[in-house]
Amino acid sequence: MPTENISFKKTGYFSSLICDYLDEKSSLHPFYNRYPKLENFKGQIEEKQKSFSIDSRNVLVTALKKQYQHIDASQLTLDHIENLKKDNTFTITTGHQLNIFTGPLYFLYKIISTINLAKELKQAYPEYNFVPVYWMATEDHDFDEINYFNFKGKKVQWNRASNGAVGELSTDGLDEVFELFSKDLGVGENADALRDLFSEAYLKHNNLADATRFLTNAIFKAYGLVIIDANTAELKKEFVPYIKDELLKETSFKAVSETSNKINELPENYKIQVNPREINLFYLKENLRERIVFEEGIYGVVDTDITWTKETILKEVDSNPERFSPNVIMRPLYQEVILPNLCYIGGGGELAYWFQLKDFFNKVDIPFPVLLLRNSVLIQSKKQQQKLQKLHISNEDIFLKRDAFVNKKVREISNIDIDFSSQKNHLKQQFEDLYKLAEQTDKSFLGAVKAQEVKQLKGLDNLEKRLSKAQKRKLSDQVSRMIDIQNELFPNQSLQERNTSFSEFYLEYGTELISELIKHLDPLKSEFIILTL
Numbered sequence: 001m002p003t004e005n006i007s008f009k010k011t012g013y014f015s016s017l018i019c020d021y022l023d024e025k026s027s028l029h030p031f032y033n034r035y036p037k038l039e040n041f042k043g044q045i046e047e048k049q050k051s052f053s054i055d056s057r058n059v060l061v062t063a064l065k066k067q068y069q070h071i072d073a074s075q076l077t078l079d080h081i082e083n084l085k086k087d088n089t090f091t092i093t094t095g096h097q098l099n100i101f102t103g104p105l106y107f108l109y110k111i112i113s114t115i116n117l118a119k120e121l122k123q124a125y126p127e128y129n130f131v132p133v134y135w136m137a138t139e140d141h142d143f144d145e146i147n148y149f150n151f152k153g154k155k156v157q158w159n160r161a162s163n164g165a166v167g168e169l170s171t172d173g174l175d176e177v178f179e180l181f182s183k184d185l186g187v188g189e190n191a192d193a194l195r196d197l198f199s200e201a202y203l204k205h206n207n208l209a210d211a212t213r214f215l216t217n218a219i220f221k222a223y224g225l226v227i228i229d230a231n232t233a234e235l236k237k238e239f240v241p242y243i244k245d246e247l248l249k250e251t252s253f254k255a256v257s258e259t260s261n262k263i264n265e266l267p268e269n270y271k272i273q274v275n276p277r278e279i280n281l282f283y284l285k286e287n288l289r290e291r292i293v294f295e296e297g298i299y300g301v302v303d304t305d306i307t308w309t310k311e312t313i314l315k316e317v318d319s320n321p322e323r324f325s326p327n328v329i330m331r332p333l334y335q336e337v338i339l340p341n342l343c344y345i346g347g348g349g350e351l352a353y354w355f356q357l358k359d360f361f362n363k364v365d366i367p368f369p370v371l372l373l374r375n376s377v378l379i380q381s382k383k384q385q386q387k388l389q390k391l392h393i394s395n396e397d398i399f400l401k402r403d404a405f406v407n408k409k410v411r412e413i414s415n416i417d418i419d420f421s422s423q424k425n426h427l428k429q430q431f432e433d434l435y436k437l438a439e440q441t442d443k444s445f446l447g448a449v450k451a452q453e454v455k456q457l458k459g460l461d462n463l464e465k466r467l468s469k470a471q472k473r474k475l476s477d478q479v480s481r482m483i484d485i486q487n488e489l490f491p492n493q494s495l496q497e498r499n500t501s502f503s504e505f506y507l508e509y510g511t512e513l514i515s516e517l518i519k520h521l522d523p524l525k526s527e528f529i530i531l532t533l
Contacts, residue, residue, distance in 0.1 A: 005527035031355040033368040076224035095135035106497040113523040138167025163287040167209035174202040236321035255360035273353035280329040343370040
């Protein structure tokens, strides 16, 4: 299956911050530890090996074995879990929300990037073991972000009330979603496989965390993926010192605010991704996940009557650490405290907020992981590839925003030149002469000359637009075919991977979809992949 590549910068879909990171721009060096190159992982290994204890490994393995008790895991996955007891074993981690039926395609790309990097590191450093880990965001509470997936242009949605952590949500009501989805799948072997996958995951498990674990394991177990739900008392106990530090000293707020100010002061005008609160923890109980605040000497939970003194909240942390849930600022630290992790793989938005955390990690003396932008992919069929070639649409063309795309292609295929740049430059030169003449005769005419220049340039702009519209009408059939193919590949004029569900491609390609992605995604090759299936 052929692949082509385009730089992330040329796609136009990635922020200047991420593009500059990929270019290793020097102004960003203070905000990360090591750049993701094979040779840089040696230092990361040595740093993490010194800081991660055998006791922490044993706690992790015990928790994972408990979570895998009722999972049909592959021997490779079980071996990976067992190896985590050894001090020469490290994790490569990605995390994601518990989207229904995986949500958009990039869920797959995150995990496959993680699997492939672990394999590549094993080849480069055979004396160590590398375990790909998917961190389930079971403590998240943004139900509206995960309760649907898109299939063939339709929104398949799970409608229900939601409170508290989504991992604990009952799967009640997903039988109705299954019935509707099943009808849209049609008939065939791949359709039946998708039905089985959905029903086994969501109709035979009682909560969203268990359902997501089953689903993800079913898709990736052959590749040794280890899935972790960190919302457990034994793992939270490892995090107790950092929870207490957060409550008493507001360390993350101070450190992240300081780093954010440094980023704001950079001349590149990067956008700050997250803003820390004084306390970056939630309180978690059944049907409840609300912020902890400290006001007038009392700790409390927002929108509840739950309160503590300093002494009683510290006792609560010791007694029930599982009730303290890290927010977006603290979650990365929790991950790095309980995993022997070397690298976090995420999307552009995720990496942007990780950059804000470097000083915080330094303050609490936890090694900052290597940050790697996940693979991005545009999947096209052979038929679509042939259409693009026939219409002379290049890889760079297809990523253009709609108006720019149409205007560029109309100019290319038109038999007349609708670019008035040379006429505008000629006009500007004529007015330069008029300005000189006015200077020499009567300077009061300078304003009149300027007004006339603006008027005539505006006239050329309007004429250019009218001719372009006329030419588009004349070439309407070709323009329509170009828009149609771009709509197919960029649904809702956005990246395919952010909209389309894996089920749409699995329906056509079956198990070949995953195996081809595994074969072609290279996590350390920082380019956008165009894959023809």
